Amino acid sequence: MAEQANFKNNLLEEETLYLLYQMKLIRRFEEKAAEMYTKTEIRGFLHLYIGEEAVAVGVSQALNENDLVIATYREHGHALARNVPAKKIMAEMYGRKEGCSGGRGGSMHLFDKEKNFYGGNAIVAGHIPIAVGMALAVKKQKQNKIVCCFFGEGAMAEGEFHEAMNLAALWQVPVLFICENNLYAMGTAIRYTHASQELEKRGKDYGIESAAVDGMDVLKVCEAAMKAVENIRTTGKPYFLVCNTYRFRAHSMFDAELYRNKNEVEEWKHRDPILLLERHMLENELSDETTLSSIDAKIEKEIQEATDYAEAGTWEPVENLTQFLYSEKSTNG
Numbered sequence: 001m002a003e004q005a006n007f008k009n010n011l012l013e014e015e016t017l018y019l020l021y022q023m024k025l026i027r028r029f030e031e032k033a034a035e036m037y038t039k040t041e042i043r044g045f046l047h048l049y050i051g052e053e054a055v056a057v058g059v060s061q062a063l064n065e066n067d068l069v070i071a072t073y074r075e076h077g078h079a080l081a082r083n084v085p086a087k088k089i090m091a092e093m094y095g096r097k098e099g100c101s102g103g104r105g106g107s108m109h110l111f112d113k114e115k116n117f118y119g120g121n122a123i124v125a126g127h128i129p130i131a132v133g134m135a136l137a138v139k140k141q142k143q144n145k146i147v148c149c150f151f152g153e154g155a156m157a158e159g160e161f162h163e164a165m166n167l168a169a170l171w172q173v174p175v176l177f178i179c180e181n182n183l184y185a186m187g188t189a190i191r192y193t194h195a196s197q198e199l200e201k202r203g204k205d206y207g208i209e210s211a212a213v214d215g216m217d218v219l220k221v222c223e224a225a226m227k228a229v230e231n232i233r234t235t236g237k238p239y240f241l242v243c244n245t246y247r248f249r250a251h252s253m254f255d256a257e258l259y260r261n262k263n264e265v266e267e268w269k270h271r272d273p274i275l276l277l278e279r280h281m282l283e284n285e286l287s288d289e290t291t292l293s294s295i296d297a298k299i300e301k302e303i304q305e306a307t308d309y310a311e312a313g314t315w316e317p318v319e320n321l322t323q324f325l326y327s328e329k330s331t332n333g
């Protein structure tokens with residue numbers, strides 16, 4: 001507890017403001033995406049991260065630019081927290097050529113190699129073994145990097161999670177496994193998918209250092225992630241961190257949410273990660289109302305620019321249809 005207080009007190013105003021800015025950017029970006037989806041500007045699937053922002057933002061603060069990040073289909077927040085430009089993401093959602101995946105991936109397949117962001121993966125748990133493979137490559141090539149892999153608690157009920165954990169522990173590779181436990185896998189509550197709900201124990205069973213943290217409190221997530229990353233960098237071994245969080249919106253835009261009580265959602269909204277951080281900043285005189293609301297104006301402008309960029313974007317010409325389907329000969333022989 002003392003350490004926790006110390007960590008919070010040591011954060012500068014601008015660091016705390018940056019966390020708030022990132023969480024608010026994710027939230028506004030997604031609200032806009034939902035609006036544009038309703039207007040059919042964005043098509044396909046759309047899974048919103050609203051409510052869970054503290055996880056992507058808190059964990060990303062602990063990573064370096066050259067670390068590798070891989071995520072699920074609920075990944076707009078992770079991409080934004082990795083500084084993939086909002087306009088590139090919005091253009092991707094619109095299916096435009098200017099999007100970060102050339103408009104071919106859409107919401108569920110955001111990629112940006114420059115930012116070391118490897119997706120955007122739609123198959124539940126399918127990317128966890130990929131993360132371990134990437135970490136094995138990092139280890140073999142003696143690169144000073146770690147791989148950070150985000151997934152939901154639903155993915156932990158899949159065989160791939162267990163196989164990947166086992167290999168990561170056997171091979172001692174530098175992976176940070178982050179479970180975003182939002183209590184639901186589509187419409188299935190955690191009590192129906194996990195015999196034991198102390199999820200961090202699952203890592204310990206594989207001999208992996210594991211911990212759980214309040215995923216609604218960005219400062220706590222930051223602190224836990226920093227500890228995890230330091231552990232990986234000094235030992236080269238994997239680490240498993242469970243972030244307990246909640247999604248405020250439906251699983252996807254097609255979900256009538258018949259599996260959960262509206263009161264439950266309202267209860268969790270009292271612990272909205274944005275409100276919690278704002279309250280902390282005001283109570284501790286880290287900032288004032290004027291500064292906090294100036295962030296909103298900056299974000300509004302950024303989101304408008306992203307939407308304009310996406311709307312002005314272009315479609316790929318039909319002649320490019322078969323491009324990237326097969327490997328092509330390099331032009332330099």
Ligand SMILES: Cc1ncc(C[n+]2csc(CCOP(=O)(O)OP(=O)(O)O)c2C)c(N)n1
Nearest residue numbers: 074122123124152153154155182184185186
């Ligand atoms: C292998 C596989 N099975 C089923 C699905 C359909 N599906 C999409 S999301 C989802 C729930 C996953 O829940 P969780 O891992 O907890 O992540 P969350 O959506 O809560 O972030 C399922 C079953 C899928 N995409 N892939």
